[in-house]
Amino acid sequence: MSVKPDSSVASYPEDDGLQSFVKRRHRQGLTWRIVFQAATIVAILALLALLYNIIIGSFGYVALQNKIEPESLHVDGMPLEELSKEQLVIILSEHISKGLMRRLEHDQPFTERTRQDVYNLVIERVVEQRVVKSWSLTVSFFKRDEIETFMAGLPQGKLEFRSWLHWNFLITPQSSTPELAGIRTAIFGTLWVIFITVAVAFPLGVGAAIYLEEYAAHVGNPWLRRLNAIIQTNINNLAGVPSIIYGMLGLVIFVRVMEPLTSGAFLGAVEDATTANGRTILSAGLTLAILILPLIIINAQEAIRAVPNSLRQAGMGLGATKWQTIWHHVLPNAIPGILTGNILAMSRAIGETAPLVVIGASTFITVDPNGPFSKFTTLPIQIYQWTARPQDEFRNIAAAAIIVLLVLLLTLNASAVLLRNRYGKKSL
Amino acid sequence: MTVSASTRTIAKTAAAAKSDLHKRLRLGESFIEAFLFFCGAVSILTTLGIVFVLGKESLLFFTSGEVTLWEFISGTEWQPAIGRFGIWALLNSTLMVTAIAMLVALPLGLAVAIYLSEYASLRARSILKPVLEVLAGVPTVVYGYFALTFMTPFLRSIFGDEIVQIYNTAAAGIVIGILVLPLVSSMSEDALHAVPYALREAAYGLGATKLETAIKVVLPAATYGVAAAFIVAISRAIGETMIVAIAAGAGPSFTFNPFESAETMTGHIVRISGGDLSYDSIDYNSIFAIGLMLFVMTLTLNIISRHVVKHFREEYE
Amino acid sequence: MNYTNGKYVFDIQNLNCYYGSFRAVKDTDLSIESKKITAFIGPSGCGKSTVLRTFNRMNDLIPSARVTGEVLFHGQNLYDPDVDPVEVRRRIGMVFQKPNPFPKSIYENVAWGARINGFKGNMDELVEQSLRQAALWDEVKDKLDQSGLGLSGGQQQRLCIARTIAPRPEVILMDEPCSALDPIATLKIEDLMRQLVKNYTIIIVTHNMQQAARVSDYTAYFLMDRDDRAGLLIEYGVTNEIFTKPKDQRTEDYITGRFG
């Protein structure tokens, strides 16, 4: 076959032209490659900035000032630290109001309190050491002169390096003074709420997933088939509904309509019916359960779908009932995937704030929640409220609380990843 | 078949009594199936609940006589105290925050996705993917803290304290952008990944460079998947609450200046319901009207996105 | 043909199988003799597996599958509305194309079927017996607590056979049980089938003509109708006769390899 010379060949760049053309294209490629890489680095930087910002907020210098210097409280030249419990009680009663004294006595009689406890009260109520100003970690390191200028104007002040995250922060309840505030009530609140959330959402979610994967396809009734298809679409849609909407649902349904139930009134469980109304741990747990349900269902469906059909056939072929096959073969093989998905959904619930604000988390509680009918606050709620305050010290404890929250979530997610790696690759 | 005709009688007489195969009443099985169906139906109840709750309270709002539907959807002033309920005061800032967020998330997210799917080595991926997962797993309240204590001071140090207010939509928008970036990048990367390798080979075979292959062949082939990711990201940004509640400011204001404080729809709902509001007041009802609007907007976007994805899947599966 | 002195377990009458609106098998009549091996042969896609799965209602597991006609098991129609498929399957066991042991111990693999079917006797004994019958005992007796997935393909398939016979079914259905195995493992299963047929009725689907000729007593030849692509029983009879003097030209083409 003979080929005629094709005139269009001449239209392509040749030799030198071709070389520089290709070079230009490669240069272009390189430029864009750098752009893509830079974008990726920006994403990493964002994460680093986030962490950096939290860390520098949690540590740094603070300027402290006492209302009454401890030296002036010495009895017979003995420093506070060496005084007996009785002497401390006397100091306390001399410096604080009778009303407060009575309240402290009411909380726990002084005869039953330890010396350490009374000592703490003296420091807290009489010495009243307060943080006048706090600096972030970066300022603490790189702007010492700024700090020293400030301290010069504060002759009675004391400069101290402080970690806002410390053991007492974890185990003391809330307080209106940031340096005394802790997250004990918030931690308990989070644990309670999540317990209820998981207890409700896990069985419901896995149950729904089993139904949709194992039963729905075998339904004969056309109406029911239609309904099952709607359920599936609906679940996918629910997964995209903003969490605040769930809060509004919870507010109306759990807090208001079901108040007799969620407040515990039906059990006569509340001494003081006005305290929580329906704004209880139970309402919060149920709201979050509804919120993470679609996530759990979708994840569990995926895990169940990954179980090979041959196992179902083998089970049914032996004369097992459908449920026996599911229970003995499908679920055991799907459970690592189901649990992984569940843990991820759980961390989502732990971090949720908006719906709980909407259903009415308490802004200030100092007593541990003692059951599903208690008022509640949670870690994210605490962080939100502290962040929203303008004073720096509240930002500091917000940062410390964030570290606690992130450590909790990281632990959970790491365990999910471990679970996935451990069991996920097992061949069937 | 002729074969079986002769044998039929034998088979029939060969003891039908052998052992009975009659249906057992398996109560347990039926009960379990009913329970499982109920579990699935809970999701329907949830949706009905949402529609009912938002619908009913909104109805109360619009029939209260204090506001007409037209005033609601056309007004630009939201002052419940004097009976002004113009949604644009809130909607405008929601859209502004969303737009700023998308300016950050879409280009960055797409670039990250292209890098991950077309360029990154296995090692780079194994580092980047977890970083993105961690970013996606950080609670939004933490992002709120970040916006207020980092992004705002950062913007102020660039543009000056007089120009950038302490609460502003720019900081909130940028941080929301960072929040949804992992969503955009992972969904887009999935889409790019789904493009058949043969298509890339075809492009290389014609003398295309890596960039040309990625931008002119792979990306167009994944358009629908990437578009779906963008739409979902918009929906997420519109519904995002804590970041705007913390960093965008309290108090509705109809402004196009991203450095001024302006309350969004979600921010308003949180602030109003976080206070001590009495049920059946107009304030209380009004947040449900806002909620209904929010629900309709996000639902519409999600449905569109899923249709787009379906289109994409049909193309390649 | 001489069927009259046999005892028949199954009698299929006017069977039609559908997947959705597609008819996969049409107008089939067939009887299966007790304690004999019946082989289904024919080209791929002609409905052999589909017919086989009607014998223990495994088709029920495929949502789109539908069956008309009668599948009489000792005179009782398995597709009667009041028949319980679960009951059917414990009497009519099945071995699948790909070995599919449960991801459990060897012991559990065998014991599970018996346990869910309410076996109350000595389980250890039953497991040993079943494994012996499946000619696997000697190979696994020291590692009963190890996972069934650790065995070789042929061993896995024999484990599946042991698992199937543990509930003491009357019939064993086998759908190309050797297609995933090497020739030596295949031979072992074939020998095993000749042993098992003393106690069980066996129906086997195979596309390996040699296998059908070697192990089966009866052979049924299926073919796809050219017009509507529905499977169809072409010829059925004593294996020896089918392979030496088939009546139907199409059968002869197939077994002599002239099929195309």
Ligand SMILES: Nc1ncnc2c1ncn2[C@@H]1O[C@H](COP(=O)(O)OP(=O)(O)O)[C@@H](O)[C@H]1O
């Ligand atoms: N689950 C199913 N859904 C739809 N069609 C099927 C299914 N299983 C088999 N078929 C169809 O039914 C016909 C017979 O299949 P099968 O019984 O598996 O044939 P064989 O086992 O003889 O190869 C084939 O055309 C096949 O495509």
Ligand SMILES: [Mg+2]
């Ligand atoms: Mg087959």
